[in-house]
Amino acid sequence: MSVEPECSKGRCKILGKRIRVQRRGRGSSTFRSSTHKRVAPVQYPSMSTKEQEGAVQGKVKAITHDPGRGAPMASIKLETGEIYYSVVPEGVYEGQPTQIGGEASVDIGNVLPLGKIPEGTMVCNIELSPGDGGKIARSSGAYATVVGHTPEGTIVKLPSGSTKYVNDLCRATVGVIAGAGRVEKPFLKAGNKFHLMKAKGHMYPRTRGIAMVAASHPYGSSKKGGRKVTTVSRNAPPGKKVGLIAARSAGSRRKKKRV
Structure with missing residues (x-):
């Protein structure tokens, strides 16, 4: 006796996907910095x-x-x-x-x-x-x-x-390290910021979770109230350890009781 899958009955659920922070945790070349271009590590010689x-x-x-x-x-x-x-x-x-x-x-x-x-x-x-x-x-x-x-x-x-x-x-x-005031100069173009972040291996551009679709992030969709609790265990693996780590409460303020 064959069992008909739920998708054929019109009850197939749309599953989400891993958020960007979790994908970075894999350590693949997509999110790795270009270290092969670097000259050498900065360190003093061994003490003679x-x-x-x-x-x-x-x-x-x-x-x-x-x-x-x-x-x-x-x-x-x-x-x-x-x-x-x-x-x-x-x-x-x-x-x-x-x-x-x-x-x-x-x-x-x-x-x-x-x-x-x-x-x-x-x-x-x-x-x-x-x-x-x-x-x-x-x-x-x-x-x-x-x-x-x-x-x-x-x-x-x-x-x-x-x-x-x-x-x-x-x-x-x-002495004082040269290059003071470097961060005060504006980038002027998004391309300049892109190349800096690529050299450092940083994530760019950063997108708010609430601005994404529901499949891309727990905070996604136009519904403002459908947010998931982000409290995770302190022993959670990389990629899952995002949000409130080992929080005692969910982060909301407790109402004071009136006497």
């Missing part, structure tokens, strides 16, 4: 004995642009023959001599341990742990300030305004 005891001389070989990075990047060649890439502080030029090490002078572009940098100096590309290559204050126009030295470590004022204790052996570059 000569760098710890004195200073290693170097020279700025070239200043280049790295796709997806707002700040300019410089390739620096050391006297040992090693070449490393670093973000460029304001005032650094091609052919400029640089130093890296504990005995280096406190000049713009030189790299020193935080424990050897005087208080009030503006620094950038700061390591969080000795030898990690630099993690803090690397975007265009960013800088941190050395506030003071304590037995617990060096107090650094971060670009956010908060302060943090950092190990004295962590290295930092003296």
Whole structure:
């Protein structure tokens, strides 16, 4: 005995599809950034004995642009023959001599341990742990300030305004990252914004869920009241973990009881 499918009886339901955030979670090439165009990672060289005891001389070989990075990047060649890439502080030029090490002078572009940098100096590309290559204050126009030295470590004022204790052996570059004011310039054309977002691998353009059709998003359709609760488990997998994560309530304000 054959069973007739529900679609032939006119009761076939129109199913929705995965929303854009869930499709991005797959990690396919459609949503991946173009990392093959990038020049090199920005990080300090591995710490040598000569760098710890004195200073290693170097020279700025070239200043280049790295796709997806707002700040300019410089390739620096050391006297040992090693070449490393670093973000460029304001005032650094091609052919400029640089130093890296504990005995280096406190000049713009030189790299020193935080424990050897005087208080009030503006620094950038700061390591969080000795030898990690630099993690803090690397975007265009960013800088941190050395506030003071304590037995617990060096107090650094971060670009956010908060302060943090950092190990004295962590290295930092003296100066302010070049390219300040980059975000203040308008894009003027949607194409310019498109190419920036493509280089960074960001989603563009962003569409409101309520502006979509019902099949594309839970908030979609012209019905304003048909919204689904977005509370999800904290242990939800990527793609499903969207909205109110492990929320205690649905986000609505509770009415106060009148006495």
